[in-house]
Amino acid sequence: MGASAWGYFVPYQPDLDLALQALRQKVFAEGDYYWGLTADWVPPEERRPRPQRIAELFADEYVQECGTHSILDMDHVLGPEERPDYRTVEPVSADEAKERAGTDRLTRAHIDAIDGLVRGRWFGRCAVLHDDAGQRAEIYFWGYSGD
Incomplete structure (x- = not known):
């Protein structure tokens, strides 16, 4: 199947x-995720309904191998001292934003400029986006996952 790109916008919070x-x-x-077991x-005897809890979803061997092709495949946002690793989301730094978009106050208009910052499969990124008044308005999460 290959990896799938995904992206989501959520209201800003610190x-x-x-x-x-x-x-x-x-x-x-x-x-809103890939669940191929239906x-x-x-084969009908191998089909299973969707799990009732996220922990149950990731306990499934099929999901462990293939992923969900969604944000569910990401575990957590990296803290300041953490290095990017499998299933992590790395915030866009001010330096990266300035280098790619010419500003550290990113907006939706800058999405194309920062999209290429994802390291590869099973990695995610996030960026705080600003409104026209320069206020933090939303967070954009994007990445690639699944096999």
Whole structure:
């Protein structure tokens, strides 16, 4: 199948990891992720309904191998001293924003400039986006995951 690109916008809040966890809960509750175990190509005896909890979802061997092709595949937003790793979301730094977009006050108009900052499969990024008045308005999460 290959990896899938995904992107989400959520209202701004200062704690990026709390924003990520709330987004993950929303995506899970809405079923807005890949769950191939109900697909027509899966033999009827192997089909399974969607899990009831995120922990149950990631306990599934199929999901561990293939992922959900969504933000659910990301575990947490990196803190200041952490290095990017598998299933992590790295905030865009002020230096990266200035280098790519010419400003550290990113808006939706700068999305194309920063999209290429994702390190590869199973990594995510996030950026605080500002409104026309220069106020923090939302957080953009994006990345690639799944196999």
